[in-house]
Amino acid sequence: MRIGIIGAGQLGQMLGFAARDLGVECVFLDPSDQPPAAACGHVIQRPFDDTMALSELAATCDVVTYEFENVPVEALHRIEDKVAIYPPAGALQHSQDRLAEKKLFDRLGIPLPGYHVIDTRNDLDAAVDKLGLPLVIKTRRLGYDGKGQFVLREQADIDTAWQTLGGNDLIAEQWVPFDYEVSCIGVRNVDGDIVIYPLSHNVHEGGILRTSRSPVDAPALAETAEQYVRTMLEHLDYVGTLALELFVCGDELLANEFAPRVHNSGHWSIEGSATSQFENHLRAILNRPLGSTASVGHAGMVNLIGDIPAAALEIDETHVHDYGKSPRPGRKLGHITVIGEAPAERDKFLDTVYRIVTQSSC
Numbered sequence: 001m002r003i004g005i006i007g008a009g010q011l012g013q014m015l016g017f018a019a020r021d022l023g024v025e026c027v028f029l030d031p032s033d034q035p036p037a038a039a040c041g042h043v044i045q046r047p048f049d050d051t052m053a054l055s056e057l058a059a060t061c062d063v064v065t066y067e068f069e070n071v072p073v074e075a076l077h078r079i080e081d082k083v084a085i086y087p088p089a090g091a092l093q094h095s096q097d098r099l100a101e102k103k104l105f106d107r108l109g110i111p112l113p114g115y116h117v118i119d120t121r122n123d124l125d126a127a128v129d130k131l132g133l134p135l136v137i138k139t140r141r142l143g144y145d146g147k148g149q150f151v152l153r154e155q156a157d158i159d160t161a162w163q164t165l166g167g168n169d170l171i172a173e174q175w176v177p178f179d180y181e182v183s184c185i186g187v188r189n190v191d192g193d194i195v196i197y198p199l200s201h202n203v204h205e206g207g208i209l210r211t212s213r214s215p216v217d218a219p220a221l222a223e224t225a226e227q228y229v230r231t232m233l234e235h236l237d238y239v240g241t242l243a244l245e246l247f248v249c250g251d252e253l254l255a256n257e258f259a260p261r262v263h264n265s266g267h268w269s270i271e272g273s274a275t276s277q278f279e280n281h282l283r284a285i286l287n288r289p290l291g292s293t294a295s296v297g298h299a300g301m302v303n304l305i306g307d308i309p310a311a312a313l314e315i316d317e318t319h320v321h322d323y324g325k326s327p328r329p330g331r332k333l334g335h336i337t338v339i340g341e342a343p344a345e346r347d348k349f350l351d352t353v354y355r356i357v358t359q360s361s362c
Helices: 010-020 051-060 073-079 089-096 098-108 121-131 155-165 217-237 276-286 309-312 342-360
Strands: 004-006 027-028 041-044 063-065 115-118 135-140 150-154 168-173 180-188 193-197 200-205 208-215 241-250 252-259 298-305 319-321 332-340
Touching: 004 010, 004 051, 010 027, 027 051, 027 180, 041 051, 041 155, 063 073, 073 089, 089 098, 098 115, 098 168, 098 217, 098 252, 115 121, 121 135, 121 155, 135 155, 135 241, 150 155, 155 168, 180 217, 180 276, 193 217, 208 342, 217 241, 217 252, 241 276, 252 309, 298 342, 309 342, 332 342
Parallel strands: 004 027, 004 063, 027 041
Antiparallel strands: 115 168, 135 150, 135 168, 180 193, 180 200, 180 241, 200 208, 208 298, 241 252, 298 332, 319 332
């Protein structure tokens, strides 16, 4: 059995390691030099939309998947009659355009903050009138980890926002004074079986995920989030792992965005769950029985961003994942997972790791 994976970054690497444990071979498509997934499989170093490389994947693999959501949908359409591709291209298409994504949430009855499409400078003024200030202006495509965004706090910022992002397809999002952020990760296989992971409590800094903690002790929120994820998985006839990011506002959940792939906020599942999100993604696309998502203790994860301090490698009783990437400001280079027997123990341990990592990076 052979799986083709479009993208050979750290998510591809973790999929590759999970595939090894399942006795499955992976081959990757990625134009980068020294991509992380080269540690666990052959990498075809060609562009993601390269016709010959895609044909090779289709001809030599039993199924094709992808590890990031900016894969050209047209490229998948070129080979979808030759090999099974999961998650389906339709789900990918929704996730690539914030407007299409929000319309999907509306259609499925999943609550979300107010929004307004911006095509012209006048549309930006209309968004301010409709949604109030502050609000967030985002590019509809290609924005991630805080990129392609502008927080508009007062009227004087309007011209600057337009000068910064004007010329792109934009969308304005209502500013939500949320209590905290969570993500819910679900997996569906070809037969339609579904498993859901416990909620993760996520903290971002500068638009980049910094820490995650799971499980979250909020049964009502978890039940609601699971309902939303199940609805999405079934509506999209989805196969694979899907992550839904949500704002917690009191006892209400508002959808932020979804990712049609394994997700950074679920990295804790490698050590903190009976079956990791990566293994379950592979099980889903191979139509194998899905593994248990039961928690193993209480897990916490700290992202290693920009560099990996030597001190981070010396902390006892942690699980360090080094992606093998060269240091660069803002770049995710690895992560550290901790496991506690109780939430308080986990939180204390995670806070210690976070302090050591961030102080050593200064």
